[in-house]
Amino acid sequence: MHTVVMTKGVPDFREGQVSFDEDGHLERGKTPTVMNPNDKHALRAAFQTKVRNGGHVSLMSMGPPGYEEVLQEGMRDVYADDLYLLSDREMGAADTWATAMTVATGLQNLDEQPDLVFAGFKTADGETGHTGPQTCWCLDWPMITHVLSLDIDEDAGTVRAKRLVDGDISEIETVEAPMPCFIVADPEFEPTYRKASHRLKHKDLREETQQRAEEYEEHLTVWDHEDLNLDPDYIGLDGSPTIVSGVDPIPKAPSEREATMIEADEREALEPVLDELTPYAAGD
Amino acid sequence: MTDAAEEYEAVVVGCGPGGAAAAATLARNGVETLVLERGVDAGSKNVSGGLIYAEESAPYTIDGLFPDFREEATERPVTENIIHNIAGDKVKSFDIGDLHHHDTAWADAVLRRKMDSWLAKQVHERTRETGGGLLTEVHVTGLLRERGEIVGVTTEELDPIKADIVVAADGVNSELARDAGLMDWEEPEEWFQGVKAVVDMEPEVINDRFDVAPDDGAAHLFSGDLFDGVRGGGFLYTNESSLSIGTVFHLDSIAEERAEPHELLDSLLTHPLMAQWLSDEYDEREYSAKLVPDSKKAAHPSPHEDRLVLVGDAAGQMQAQGPIIKGMNHAVTAGALAAEAFADARARDDPSQAGDLYEKKLHDEGVMDKLRPTGYKVFGQLGELGPVDDLSNAIAESAVGRFGVRAAAGLLERAYASPRMVSMIPDTKLPYVTLPTVIAEELGEPVTDENTVSPPDLGDRIGDLTYDVGDPHIELVDKSFEASGTAVTACPVSAEDFGGGCYRDEMVQTNGSEEHLVSLDTQPCVECGTCAIVADTEWEHPAGGKGVEFNQG
Ligand SMILES: Cc1cc2nc3c(=O)[nH]c(=O)nc-3n(C[C@H](O)[C@H](O)[C@H](O)COP(=O)(O)OP(=O)(O)OC[C@H]3O[C@@H](n4cnc5c(N)ncnc54)[C@H](O)[C@@H]3O)c2cc1C
Ligand SMILES: Cc1cc2nc3c(=O)[nH]c(=O)nc-3n(C[C@H](O)[C@H](O)[C@H](O)COP(=O)(O)OP(=O)(O)OC[C@H]3O[C@@H](n4cnc5c(N)ncnc54)[C@H](O)[C@@H]3O)c2cc1C
Ligand code: SF4
Numbered sequence: 001m002h003t004v005v006m007t008k009g010v011p012d013f014r015e016g017q018v019s020f021d022e023d024g025h026l027e028r029g030k031t032p033t034v035m036n037p038n039d040k041h042a043l044r045a046a047f048q049t050k051v052r053n054g055g056h057v058s059l060m061s062m063g064p065p066g067y068e069e070v071l072q073e074g075m076r077d078v079y080a081d082d083l084y085l086l087s088d089r090e091m092g093a094a095d096t097w098a099t100a101m102t103v104a105t106g107l108q109n110l111d112e113q114p115d116l117v118f119a120g121f122k123t124a125d126g127e128t129g130h131t132g133p134q135t136c137w138c139l140d141w142p143m144i145t146h147v148l149s150l151d152i153d154e155d156a157g158t159v160r161a162k163r164l165v166d167g168d169i170s171e172i173e174t175v176e177a178p179m180p181c182f183i184v185a186d187p188e189f190e191p192t193y194r195k196a197s198h199r200l201k202h203k204d205l206r207e208e209t210q211q212r213a214e215e216y217e218e219h220l221t222v223w224d225h226e227d228l229n230l231d232p233d234y235i236g237l238d239g240s241p242t243i244v245s246g247v248d249p250i251p252k253a254p255s256e257r258e259a260t261m262i263e264a265d266e267r268e269a270l271e272p273v274l275d276e277l278t279p280y281a282a283g284d
Numbered sequence: 285m286t287d288a289a290e291e292y293e294a295v296v297v298g299c300g301p302g303g304a305a306a307a308a309t310l311a312r313n314g315v316e317t318l319v320l321e322r323g324v325d326a327g328s329k330n331v332s333g334g335l336i337y338a339e340e341s342a343p344y345t346i347d348g349l350f351p352d353f354r355e356e357a358t359e360r361p362v363t364e365n366i367i368h369n370i371a372g373d374k375v376k377s378f379d380i381g382d383l384h385h386h387d388t389a390w391a392d393a394v395l396r397r398k399m400d401s402w403l404a405k406q407v408h409e410r411t412r413e414t415g416g417g418l419l420t421e422v423h424v425t426g427l428l429r430e431r432g433e434i435v436g437v438t439t440e441e442l443d444p445i446k447a448d449i450v451v452a453a454d455g456v457n458s459e460l461a462r463d464a465g466l467m468d469w470e471e472p473e474e475w476f477q478g479v480k481a482v483v484d485m486e487p488e489v490i491n492d493r494f495d496v497a498p499d500d501g502a503a504h505l506f507s508g509d510l511f512d513g514v515r516g517g518g519f520l521y522t523n524e525s526s527l528s529i530g531t532v533f534h535l536d537s538i539a540e541e542r543a544e545p546h547e548l549l550d551s552l553l554t555h556p557l558m559a560q561w562l563s564d565e566y567d568e569r570e571y572s573a574k575l576v577p578d579s580k581k582a583a584h585p586s587p588h589e590d591r592l593v594l595v596g597d598a599a600g601q602m603q604a605q606g607p608i609i610k611g612m613n614h615a616v617t618a619g620a621l622a623a624e625a626f627a628d629a630r631a632r633d634d635p636s637q638a639g640d641l642y643e644k645k646l647h648d649e650g651v652m653d654k655l656r657p658t659g660y661k662v663f664g665q666l667g668e669l670g671p672v673d674d675l676s677n678a679i680a681e682s683a684v685g686r687f688g689v690r691a692a693a694g695l696l697e698r699a700y701a702s703p704r705m706v707s708m709i710p711d712t713k714l715p716y717v718t719l720p721t722v723i724a725e726e727l728g729e730p731v732t733d734e735n736t737v738s739p740p741d742l743g744d745r746i747g748d749l750t751y752d753v754g755d756p757h758i759e760l761v762d763k764s765f766e767a768s769g770t771a772v773t774a775c776p777v778s779a780e781d782f783g784g785g786c787y788r789d790e791m792v793q794t795n796g797s798e799e800h801l802v803s804l805d806t807q808p809c810v811e812c813g814t815c816a817i818v819a820d821t822e823w824e825h826p827a828g829g830k831g832v833e834f835n836q837g
Contacts, residue, residue: 200318
């Protein structure tokens with residue numbers, strides 16, 4: 001089994017990490033880049049196949065040299081046997097299409113052809129959710145999206161998945177596909193380990209990958225467009241059909257209401273709150 | 285269901301000292317061993333006083349099994365042991381060094397989170413080499429049976445697991461011992477309840493206030509009239525940079541007196557005697573509680589059934605040697621003996637003999653005699669009305685008795701420090717309340733220091749604990765005050781007129797008549813086990829990784 005997970009670096013939008021300027025624009029220089037959180041769900045799904053079915057897990061990204069640390073983060077926090085970074089100036093400023101073209105070529109360039117490729121649901125910044133499916137289209141593989149859980153039958157060469165129908169938690173279906181297969185993991189994906197032996201293996205592999213992450217460079221391969229035999233006209237900015245005609249800031253919701261601060265840890269001091277709320281309860 | 289079962293040669297449930305000793309010994313014998321622990325980390329569920337003893341007469345000690353134990357996992361060696369008899373503000377202190385040092389190779393203070401998680405790391409490394417290993421956050425729910433025979437365990441998180449031997453080292457309130465019908469949770473007389481506060485203190489301050497060298501420590505024990513007549517006592521042990529201060533009482537006495545455990549702890553913390561050690565900068569790191577079995581009544585004489593063996597608290601192997609509490613050391617010995625028994629049985633190609641061999645080893649190695657001493661069988665069980673108690677009243681009430689106390693001060697001190705004498709102590713007020721009080725009244729000096737400690741209230745104590753709240757794990761079966769009302773006071777995180785605890789009582793109007801009922805909210809539960817005994821409940825531990833998480837223990 002060889003599984004590959006696609007990932008992208010995104011600004012760390014968590015409270016205390018992210019910084020915005022006065023106009024509400026993201027300050028990229030001041031905001032650390034981290035692994036796209038949804039891609040960690042995808043990587044956990046891939047890790048589950050490693051624990052249950054063996055084989056090896058690769059993590060691949062297209063992006064600037066700084067993404068090395070994003071790959072390291074995935075290796076440290078979840079799992080990876082090796083890392084692939086597709087990076088050079090020609091690949092810069094790619095839209096989802098050019099990104100998919102490049103990543104698909106990267107996947108085909110691997111020594112051992114993957115049985116499963118995983119993408120995250122969507123990124124925390126671009127948020128299109130197009131890159132995964134377009135990569136799959138380039139590969140011409142079957143694809144299962146919104147995947148919640150996975151079982152692999154290696155002998156039959158098939159994968160069986162539970163997935164959300166229309167992304168709606170109220171409707172879940174089970175589908176089966178031949179491998180190689182492309183999987184988009186839903187953020188609700190939950191790895192399950194019901195066997196003691198699996199949990200023990202999980203524990204071993206987590207220890208190993210944390211050690212490996214300390215010297216991740218030894219497990220990292222960087223490919224530029226020449227390594228991948230890619231025509232610069234079809235990648236990066238030149239290969240991107242999307243034209244961003246303009247970006248409109250979303251105006252902040254006007255806030256005209258007044259707030260009354262009540263500081264209270266005593267029961268009596270909370271009474272004004274009740275007084276404020278009672279008229280609403282009465283329907284006034 | 286058993287189709288999905290995985291098989292290991294041995295399954296050890298719980299990674300306290302008993303489980304760790306069993307697992308290490310099984311691994312040393314090349315037995316493929318799986319260890320299952322419900323906490324997020326071993327030690328995250330555990331509480332002890334804790335002085336861990338290494339007895340010279342014991343066939344196994346913790347440092348024998350884990351050579352770096354004292355360096356890596358303990359706090360300070362305890363070299364000094366004093367018991368304080370208290371009556372009001374009068375105190376008479378006896379040095380019980382003889383009792384402390386009797387049969388003792390060493391005794392160190394420990395904090396369980398640090399100790400057990402260190403042990404667990406060693407256990408995982410050693411058992412992993414056998415093809416097994418240690419898993420945390422797995423709650424073992426019961427025994428797996430085939431045609432009525434115990435063949436393994438069931439868990440909440442994993443498929444069933446089969447094994448040639450199941451070592452139940454799951455501590456007090458062992459669900460496995462109950463499932464096997466070996467232990468019941470009926471009699472409050474068979475248990476103590478321990479409550480403890482870990483108090484922050486700089487190492488230099490400890491050295492100074494207790495007058496100990498940086499590598500030494502002290503133990504102080506307390507008994508007398510400061511606990512409102514509840515039978516039991518208090519302890520204070522020095523750690524590296526904290527103090528462990530707590531109380532241990534007979535559960536039946538807590539129940540009868542409707543005592544509030546946290547208030548009893550506060551009585552100790554605020555006694556004038558403590559002023560020399562505690563200042564108004566009192567900073568409590570953690571409040572905790574747990575039941576403690578009383579081996580004199582609870583130690584199972586034949587702790588095994590089919591492939592199941594019980595070790596440590598699960599088997600009731602917790603010895604109260606007078607005021608000295610020895611549970612961890614016996615759990616270690618029993619764990620290792622059970623493992624040795626299985627290795628022997630396997631070598632004879634008959635693993636099913638393991639239980640009988642284990643029972644034999646417990647007797648042959650003298651463990652059973654320590655847990656259920658003959659002297660106690662003769663004198664201890666005479667109870668409140670027996671001749672021993674008449675003696676107590678005679679001492680307390682007659683001038684001659686009191687004169688005797690004065691005349692025999694030296695003798696009494698020696699008696700307190702005599703292992704044989706203390707093993708015979710009956711569970712009455714005589715040793716716990718009456719005698720210490722009379723001793724203090726007749727021989728003690730008043731303590732005049734002003735104690736300025738104001739302990740946190742119960743709400744703050746609960747608020748400072750770490751919880752990962754899961755589904756309710758205790759079900760109240762009989763909600764009447766009559767059946768379950770004792771829990772309102774006996775639960776260490778509940779109290780009368782306190783709304784933030786687990787148990788509350790209320791008067792409920794039902795068509796004209798009024799009913800006195802009890803309600804339960806398990807959110808603040810510290811899983812001490814008390815209400816499994818004193819209330820009518822369906823009591824289970826929470827799911828793996830859920831519930832309270834102790835950081836000190
Ligand atoms: C309107 C628009 C304007 C853009 N403008 C710019 C621009 O000015 N400059 C510029 O550099 N880029 C630009 N991009 C490209 C874009 O930011 C991304 O690099 C990329 O195309 C991914 O799209 P996304 O963030 O929507 O990812 P999604 O499609 O939401 O990502 C889905 C999944 O695909 C995988 N994936 C996504 N990106 C990568 C990657 N790079 N490598 C490997 N796997 C990946 C991950 O598994 C991810 O979870 C633009 C894109 C759009 C749609
Ligand atoms: C306040 C207090 C003071 C004490 N003072 C001392 C002292 O000074 N000296 C001394 O020697 N002893 C003392 N004891 C007693 C001592 O703590 C116990 O006797 C000792 O911990 C018993 O060890 P054990 O290995 O049998 O069980 P424990 O240490 O209780 O370990 C049981 C383990 O099993 C796990 N477990 C339980 N149920 C399950 C399940 N269903 N599934 C999976 N895992 C499970 C628990 O999480 C725990 O890790 C004291 C106890 C208390 C409460
Ligand atoms: S609810 Fe029961 S087990 Fe929980 S702390 Fe209270 S008495 Fe102990």
